[in-house]
Amino acid sequence: MGAQPTGGLVVTALRARSLTRRLGGVAVVNGVDLDLTPGQVTALVGPNGAGKSVLLDCLSGVARPDGGRILLGAREVTRAPCHWRARLGLARTFQQVAVFQGLTVAQNVLVGAEQHGASGPLGRARVAGVLRLLGLAELAAHPVAGLPLGVLRLVELGRALAGGPRVLLVDEVSVGLDATQVAWVAQVLAMAAGEGTAVLLVEHDLALVARLADRAYVLDTGRVVAAGTIAEVLADERVRRLW
Amino acid sequence: MAAPGLAIDFALAGVAVGSAAALSGVGLVVCYRLTGVLNLAQGGIAVFTAYLLRELAVVRGWPLWLAAAVCLLLVAPGLGVLLQFGVFGPLRRRAAGVGELVVASVGVLVLLIGLVAAMWGTAPLADVPSLVPVRTFTLPGGRLLRLDTVAQLGAVLVVACAVWAVGRFTRFGVRSRAVADDPALAELAGVNAEAVGAVGWAFGALTAGLVGVLLAPLVLLDPYGLPLLVLETLAVAVAARFHSLPVAVAAGLALGIVQAELAWLHPSGTLMPVVDAGQSNLFAVALLVAALVPWGEAEQGLVGGGALLAGPAAPRHRDGWAPLLCAVVLLTPLALRGGGVRALLTVPGIALVLLSVVLVTGSGGLVSLAQGAFAGLGALGTAQLVSGQVPGGAALVVAVLGLAAAGVLVGWPVVHRRGLVLAMVTFALAVGLSRFVFQQPYATAGLTGARPSFLHSDRALYAAELAVLAAGALLVAAVRRGRLGRALLATRDHEAGAWAAGVAVPRLKLLVFVLGAALAGAGGVLLAMAGGAFDPATFDPVQGLVWFATVVVTGVDSAAGAVLAPFVLVALDSATVPGMSAVVVGALATATGHLPGGLTGWARSRLGAWS
Structure with missing residues (x-):
């Protein structure tokens, strides 16, 4: 299945072909084709255990796929280590929020900026911009330890955005956020897409998906069972049966 | 037969x-x-x-x-x-x-x-x-x-x-x-x-x-x-x-x-x-x-499960007074008349070894139990170079560079290990070095002394040692404060997150391991010069464990603690009986369950309660 070619003019930011990952003999990701387009938010939905997080791990390099290829822009990154992909402009957040407990909010974001050549005054300026965008400016000097989960998710998102990513993979960002924070995150992600970032949104909150995403993939037991524009996918009979 | x-x-x-x-x-x-x-x-x-x-x-x-x-x-x-x-x-x-x-x-x-x-x-x-009872009986045959x-x-x-x-x-x-x-x-x-x-x-x-x-x-x-x-x-x-x-x-x-x-x-x-x-x-x-x-x-x-050390409960403060306190404590003996300096000659060397633990374990999150053994290699190298009539200054440079190279060789397999496995690999390394190098005649025969002739007076040697220690402390401070230190803390706190942020984790770990080996080696050089000879007992694996415990007890994040602790311990040993300091460290180490963050963490929370 997968996305249809859009005429060859639009460059894909991230392209996966026949991606397969087996765990204990079971293909938890099974021949997945996936394209992320610059400036678009693509949603990845599916029931628990569908393989969404494993697919994300394969794309970001946390896990090695057992088969298939991954292209980041024009570059093949199937076997490239995680940090290498990150430096090529692929950022991600984790389902279990990943922040650095011993650092402050600003330092967390700075770590993200510094790996992309933005250190010194440039790095500080980048961090200040990201913190303003996320509404975290007042917490900049606050240690991360002890902050509520909702704020931690924003900090993690800030670290991912600080590198100015071309591709942003966001895993269950709405978990633990209240309605205001979800609206804020939605705005930030839309803004990132507006600046040309290709966003992949793994999300349970279908309202957020419907509001934000341009396209969607539906994953079930490791396979893409539906793909298309968000309206098409939400109207799909097979998708309705899954919920 | x-x-x-x-x-x-x-x-x-x-x-x-x-x-x-x-x-x-x-x-x-x-x-x-x-x-x-x-x-x-x-x-x-x-x-x-x-x-x-x-x-x-x-x-x-x-x-x-x-x-x-x-x-x-x-x-x-x-x-x-x-x-x-x-x-x-x-x-x-x-x-x-x-x-x-x-x-x-x-x-x-x-x-x-x-x-x-x-x-x-x-x-x-x-x-x-x-x-x-030791009794033997005869089998058929x-x-x-x-x-x-x-x-x-x-x-x-x-x-x-x-x-x-x-x-x-x-x-x-x-x-x-x-x-x-x-x-x-x-x-x-x-x-x-x-x-x-x-x-x-x-x-x-x-x-x-x-x-x-x-x-x-x-x-x-x-x-x-x-x-x-x-x-x-x-x-x-x-x-x-x-x-x-x-x-x-x-x-x-x-x-x-x-x-x-x-x-x-x-x-x-x-x-x-x-x-x-x-x-x-x-x-x-x-x-x-x-x-x-x-x-x-x-x-x-x-x-699986848990960090190497429970993460810092409180954020790191800039302890502005700490470097000043260290300088005053360590420089005072130079100003005093008499033989007081002689008893303190080992302090800067031990302080460098402890600083290497602060760098490798505190900042890098790698539980390395081999820092004492790296110090031993530095000491042995010094003794050999000085015995071969190479001046002491050159001995320091050669020994430290050699140690850095050894760190690369050893570090490569080591950086891919984590947690308890890393602790065991490095402990095995310490035991191996002790048994097969430090205690063997083929490595230690013919050593005449480790003290370079131009540092004959205790006062001059102590001053030179303090200079090396100061350089080491500045290096650690520079690493911890800058971009490298942030990447290290990030890796220590959440390795997958650091990878995803673009930190080249293996290279970073190797770098900190090599720096730590070189630092510990420099400490060993100073210890050899202070003792005037190479003494394998100083670099016994158990002594290495005691040094590691000392750092955790004083606070694994605290460079000032690592510099001051040897002063206190050496003074304690010379005031009571040799070995007393190890017992005190042991007693404090058994209490780590009640002392998260070590003595420095405790002191900081006290100071925080006052202010």
């Missing part, structure tokens, strides 16, 4: 040591499975029990069976239960990291050794009674078999089978396996993990005591030798990957027998010293090999 027959005789002799090693391995495995602690205190419990048995049976004249029953069935298990409730239970409750658990067990080890030395002295004893060998082998097999049966067929076995898999989950399911841990410690201490009592008649008993011997049986537990009892028993017996067989294999030629060293240190070789062979799936079970 009748070679095959002799081989059998040697094999039978090897069974005695081998069964003790197997027993020790079984104890370590069971204790780890039930408590999650790598029990480095095993050797301390063993030596304490052996001395106590001798005290009761020989000095007080109790019947041997009664003395043995009191030691093995009452004192040793009681000690284990005490450890669970006093030391390791509190650590588990606050989900302490691997590094802190290691340090607490080092604390127990040091305390018990210190206690034994204080109560019974350090003179070697040869009159420890054997539990089983004329072989002589010793009754005690048979009894030991029998004891190992009985203990191993009993552990297996309990684990397999009883309700306690099911509960203990649940705790081994996931203590938190087991507690949620209604299992009392505390009680299971107490049983684990009681069993671990019982086997440790038995090992001590079995080994003591075979060796000259002194407070330091036996614990090291028992520590080397860690090889057996590592080979068993802290899981498999049959592998532990087989490995222990096999190592004992092979070691005995090697004793009559006397090769000649240039390789002989190396083979000789290997024969008398086979357990050290096995520990190194077993630790370095890839762990595969077994590593997942060991590294």
Whole structure:
């Protein structure tokens, strides 16, 4: 299945072909084709255990796929280590929020900026911009330890955005956020897409998906069972049966 | 000679040591499975029990069976239960990291050794009674078999089978396996993990005591030798990957027998010293090999869960006063008249070694127990260079650069290991370096001295040492404050997150490991110059453990603590008796359960409460 070619003019930011990952003999990701387009938010939905997080791990390099290829822009990154992909402009957040407990909010974001050549005054300026965008400016000097989960998710998102990513993979960002924070995150992600970032949104909150995403993939037991524009996918009979 | 027959005789002799090693391995495995602690205190419990048995049976004249029953069935298990409730239970409750658990067990080890030395002295004893009467009987074919060998082998097999049966067929076995898999989950399911841990410690201490009592008649008993011997049986537990009892028993017996067989294999030629060293240190070789062979799936079970050290509860303050305090304390002796400086010559060297631990473990999150051994390499290199008439300044440069290169070689396999496995790999490295380099004539023969001639006066040497220490401290501060330090802390706090942020984690770990090795090496250079010669005892693996514990006790994040601690410890030793400082560190280390963040963390929270 997968996305249809859009005429060859639009460059894909991230392209996966026949991606397969087996765990204990079971293909938890099974021949997945996936394209992320610059400036678009693509949603990845599916029931628990569908393989969404494993697919994300394969794309970001946390896990090695057992088969298939991954292209980041024009570059093949199937076997490239995680940090290498990150430096090529692929950022991600984790389902279990990943922040650095011993650092402050600003330092967390700075770590993200510094790996992309933005250190010194440039790095500080980048961090200040990201913190303003996320509404975290007042917490900049606050240690991360002890902050509520909702704020931690924003900090993690800030670290991912600080590198100015071309591709942003966001895993269950709405978990633990209240309605205001979800609206804020939605705005930030839309803004990132507006600046040309290709966003992949793994999300349970279908309202957020419907509001934000341009396209969607539906994953079930490791396979893409539906793909298309968000309206098409939400109207799909097979998708309705899954919920 | 009748070679095959002799081989059998040697094999039978090897069974005695081998069964003790197997027993020790079984104890370590069971204790780890039930408590999650790598029990480095095993050797301390063993030596304490052996001395106590001798005290009761020989000095007080109790019947041997009664003395043995009191030691093995009452004192040793009681000690284990005490450890669970006093030391390791509190650590588990606050989900302490691997590094802190290691340090607490080092604390127990040091305390018990210190206690034994204080109560019974350090003179070697040869009159420890054997539990089983030394009687031989003749096998068909004329072989002589010793009754005690048979009894030991029998004891190992009985203990191993009993552990297996309990684990397999009883309700306690099911509960203990649940705790081994996931203590938190087991507690949620209604299992009392505390009680299971107490049983684990009681069993671990019982086997440790038995090992001590079995080994003591075979060796000259002194407070330091036996614990090291028992520590080397860690090889057996590592080979068993802290899981498999049959592998532990087989490995222990096999190592004992092979070691005995090697004793009559006397090769000649240039390789002989190396083979000789290997024969008398086979357990050290096995520990190194077993630790370095890839762990595969077994590593997942060991590294899973918890950080190496519980993360800093409070953010790091800029302690503006700390560098000033360090400078004042260390510079004051220079201003004083008299011989006060002489006693403090070792302070800057030890401070550099401790700073290397702050860098590697505190900032890098790598539990390296080999920093003392790297210092030893630096010291040995200095002694060799100075003996070869190279000036001291050049010796420092060459030794430190050599150490950095060694760090790269060693570090490459090391940086891919994590948690407890890394601790064991580096400890094996420390044991290996000590046994095969520092204590061998081929490395240390012909050394004349390590003090360069132009630093003849104590005052000049101390000033030069302080300059090197200051350079080292500035290096550590620069690393920790900058981009590198942030990337290190990020990696320590959340490795996958750091990867995803673009941090090149392996390269970063290698870099910090190499810097740490060079820093520790520089410390060793200073220690060699301060002592005027190379002394292998300074760089013994247990001394390395004490240094590591010192840093965790003072606060693993605190560079100022690392600089000031040696001053206090050296002063303490010269004011009381040598070895007192180790006992104090040991006592504090056992209290790490109540002292998160070490002394500096405690001081900071006090200061914070005031302001």
